[in-house]
Amino acid sequence: MTVHEGLGNSGRVRAIARADRVSLAELGTLLLLGSAAAAASAFLKRGTGIPGSNIIMVVFPIAFGLALVPRRGAAAAMGLSAMSCAGVFCLAGVGGIGFGALTSLALTGLLIELVLWRARSGWQVYACLMLAGLSANMIAFAIRAGAKIMLGPGLHGKPLAMWWQYAIVTYAACGLVAGAISAAVWFRFAADKKSMAAE
Numbered sequence: 001m002t003v004h005e006g007l008g009n010s011g012r013v014r015a016i017a018r019a020d021r022v023s024l025a026e027l028g029t030l031l032l033l034g035s036a037a038a039a040a041s042a043f044l045k046r047g048t049g050i051p052g053s054n055i056i057m058v059v060f061p062i063a064f065g066l067a068l069v070p071r072r073g074a075a076a077a078m079g080l081s082a083m084s085c086a087g088v089f090c091l092a093g094v095g096g097i098g099f100g101a102l103t104s105l106a107l108t109g110l111l112i113e114l115v116l117w118r119a120r121s122g123w124q125v126y127a128c129l130m131l132a133g134l135s136a137n138m139i140a141f142a143i144r145a146g147a148k149i150m151l152g153p154g155l156h157g158k159p160l161a162m163w164w165q166y167a168i169v170t171y172a173a174c175g176l177v178a179g180a181i182s183a184a185v186w187f188r189f190a191a192d193k194k195s196m197a198a199e
Contacts, residue, residue: 001022001071001072001073001074001077002071002072003017003018003019003070003071003072004066004070004071004072004074004116004119005120006116006119006120006121006122006124006125007066007067007070007071007116007119007125007187008070009121009122010121010122010125010187010188010189010190011066011067011068011070011186011187011188012067012185012186012187012188013064013067013068013186015067015068015069015070016029016068016069017068017069017070017071022071026068026069026071027077029065029068029069030065030069030074030077030078030081031077031078031081032081033061033062033064033065033068033078033081034061034062034065034077034078034079034080034081034082034084034085034109035081035082035085036061037057037058037060037061037062037078037082037105037108038081038082038083038085038086038089038097038105039085039089039095040057040058040061041054041057041058041082041086041095041097041101041104041105042086042089042094042095042097043095044057050170050174051100051141051144051163051166051167051170051171051174052100052137052140052141052167052170052171052172052173052174052175053170053174054098054100054101054104055104055108055133055136055137055140055174055175055178056174056177056178056181056182057101058082058101058104058105058108058136058178059108059112059129059132059133059136059178059179059182060178060181060182060185061078062075062078062079062082062108062109062112062182063129063182063183063185063186063187064182064185064186065078066112066116066186067186067187072113072117073113074113075108075109075110075112075113075116076109076110076113077109078109079105079106079107079108079109079110079112079113080109082105082108082109083105083106086102086105098144100140100141100143100144100171101140103136103139103140103143103144104136104137104140107135107136107139107140108132108133108136111132111135111136112128112129112132114132115128115131115132115135116128116129116132121190122187122188122189122190123189123190125183125187126179126180126183126184126187126189128179129179129180129182129183129187130175130176130179130180130183131179132179133174133175133176133177133178133179133180133182134172134175134176134179135175136175137171137172137174137175137178138171138172138175140171141167141168141171141172144167145160145163145164145167148160148163
């Protein structure tokens with residue numbers, strides 16, 4: 001898990017990562033924020049009624065984790081932590097994580113990891129978080145639509161014929177907005193020139 005210079009140079013908060021090795025504090029931070037993403041998805045009720053809006057609950061804490069621990073593999077580690085925590089919630093029968101939200105939890109960390117691999121500047125971090133949010137939410141849309149097709153009236157919510165026409169737009173918009181908000185809060189658009197590895 002080497003330091004990701006694009007993340008390290010553009011973060012708005014002081015990173016706890018150092019170039020030499022991964023500390024227990026870093027690992028604990030990643031596990032905690034991954035679990036926070038799962039808990040937010042399970043227990044925070046938005047009341048907006050906007051399909052796909054759950055993605056902000058996932059991207060925001062993961063982006064915070066990347067600002068604190070700007071390492072390659074950090075987003076994937078938070079995604080794994082989120083899925084493990086969601087699994088515990090499901091086994092315990094608590095929380096309300098639907099098909100779409102579960103898909104977001106499963107994929108967002110990995111997608112962020114993939115798209116950020118070559119990011120070197122602040123604006124690239126912004127673009128990558130927006131792309132990852134969009135991609136995760138569109139896959140979640142497909143999973144949710146598939147569940148509606150297979151389960152039909154057995155799945156709560158509007159029928160597929162009424163739902164998909166506006167949901168495809170709101171899922172895409174929410175994914176982009178989630179990435180943009182998370183990037184704007186935790187990262188600068190113009191990254192510092194100095195490298196964390198040189199500190």
